[in-house]
Amino acid sequence: MNKPEDIARSKIIKVFFQLTALGFLASVIIFAISYFRHNITYDVRIYVVLRVILPTIVNLGATIATFFVNKSQNFNNYTKCAVCSFAFATIGGSFSFWNGYYVALWCLPVLAVMFCSVFHEMHLLFSVTVYSIILVAVSAFYEMIRFPDNYLYYLEIMLVVMMVLACGAMVSRNMIIYNKEMYNILYDANEKSDNYRKRLETDQLTYLHTRPYAQEKADIFLLDASEEHPVSLAVVDLDFFKSINDTYGHKNGDVVLWKFGDTVNKNMKDNLVVGRYGGEEFIFVFDGGDYHDHIKYMDDLREKFGKIHYKFTDRSVTFSCGIVTAYYPTTFSDAFKYADAGVYYSKENGRNRVTAYLMPPQTKAQDNYPKTGDLRPENNS
Numbered sequence: 001m002n003k004p005e006d007i008a009r010s011k012i013i014k015v016f017f018q019l020t021a022l023g024f025l026a027s028v029i030i031f032a033i034s035y036f037r038h039n040i041t042y043d044v045r046i047y048v049v050l051r052v053i054l055p056t057i058v059n060l061g062a063t064i065a066t067f068f069v070n071k072s073q074n075f076n077n078y079t080k081c082a083v084c085s086f087a088f089a090t091i092g093g094s095f096s097f098w099n100g101y102y103v104a105l106w107c108l109p110v111l112a113v114m115f116c117s118v119f120h121e122m123h124l125l126f127s128v129t130v131y132s133i134i135l136v137a138v139s140a141f142y143e144m145i146r147f148p149d150n151y152l153y154y155l156e157i158m159l160v161v162m163m164v165l166a167c168g169a170m171v172s173r174n175m176i177i178y179n180k181e182m183y184n185i186l187y188d189a190n191e192k193s194d195n196y197r198k199r200l201e202t203d204q205l206t207y208l209h210t211r212p213y214a215q216e217k218a219d220i221f222l223l224d225a226s227e228e229h230p231v232s233l234a235v236v237d238l239d240f241f242k243s244i245n246d247t248y249g250h251k252n253g254d255v256v257l258w259k260f261g262d263t264v265n266k267n268m269k270d271n272l273v274v275g276r277y278g279g280e281e282f283i284f285v286f287d288g289g290d291y292h293d294h295i296k297y298m299d300d301l302r303e304k305f306g307k308i309h310y311k312f313t314d315r316s317v318t319f320s321c322g323i324v325t326a327y328y329p330t331t332f333s334d335a336f337k338y339a340d341a342g343v344y345y346s347k348e349n350g351r352n353r354v355t356a357y358l359m360p361p362q363t364k365a366q367d368n369y370p371k372t373g374d375l376r377p378e379n380n381s
């Protein structure tokens with residue numbers, strides 16, 4: 001929740017500056033009216049200090065302190081929220097104390113109590129409520145001292161305002177509880193959404209990406225291919241996989257697929273996206289880098305996978321691979337034709353090998369499906 005709270009603090013600090021300026025302007029106007037009407041009953045200098053200068057200093061000090069604490073990296077989120085809330089109450093209390101004869105201003109600290117609900121902290125709400133009650137009590141007792149004949153009136157007003165503060169605190173408490181419950185509901189919903197998204201993007205057997213996700217990424221990468229940023233697409237097909245399913249059962253076939261996914265995940269690269277294209281077929285997309293490194297990676301993976309031993313058979317499982325590298329923008333479907341042709345070339349020439357091509361010149365990129373005999377492999381391993 002830190003980000004919304006940061007926004008709330010930034011907004012309220014602007015309000016603090018505006019309230020300070022407005023309070024100063026109002027104090028000057030009231031002083032001018034009182035001065036020309038001869039309503040000031042004591043020394044003018046004392047009046048200016050008490051009614052204009054001191055309130056402005058208090059409000060400006062609270063605002064500036066809140067501003068610097070909020071900008072500083074030395075304070076945690078709770079401290080920043082606490083400083084902001086207490087500053088709000090202080091500014092409200094300042095208005096109510098220095099202008100206590102306007103008893104309506106005594107309710108200003110209630111706004112600070114209500115504002116605490118934004119920060120979702122019960123302890124902070126309790127502390128600011130107690131602080132606000134003290135400010136209201138100080139304002140009331142100050143007026144009682146100034147006007148002892150009206151102390152019952154100010155006492156009644158004080159009790160009423162304190163009751164309003166208590167009501168505001170109860171409302172804020174319920175708002176905090178509600179906001180936390182809503183946050184938990186949204187968090188759970190987002191978590192479930194993330195889990196569903198991951199399940200849609202991840203094959204549950206191999207823990208590689210699903211076909212739609214990998215194909216979408218391949219299209220994005222291939223459309224950005226250039227001479228400075230080549231993109232390679234490799235297609236892998238496990239050799240004699242149908243016979244494994246037929247001879248040893250689909251359960252053991254799943255073991256082979258899981259082992260393949262596990263081998264890939266243990267050798268994953270930062271610029272590589274791998275997806276299960278269908279059955280025992282997989283696609284690898286290399287986003288940038290040297291295409292010789294891409295070929296070497298596939299060949300190393302072929303050797304590692306071929307060395308895996310299985311409990312259900314003594315034979316090893318291998319794969320045939322075709323890989324094509326694009327140096328200009330192209331589509332997945334065009335690149336796949338050449339990579340898939342490489343798979344057939346590998347299978348027709350003994351299997352358990354990697355056949356690599358470079359994409360032909362761009363003018364020929366839209367040719368019909370390439371036949372193995374029409375393509376000369378750039379590199380075989």
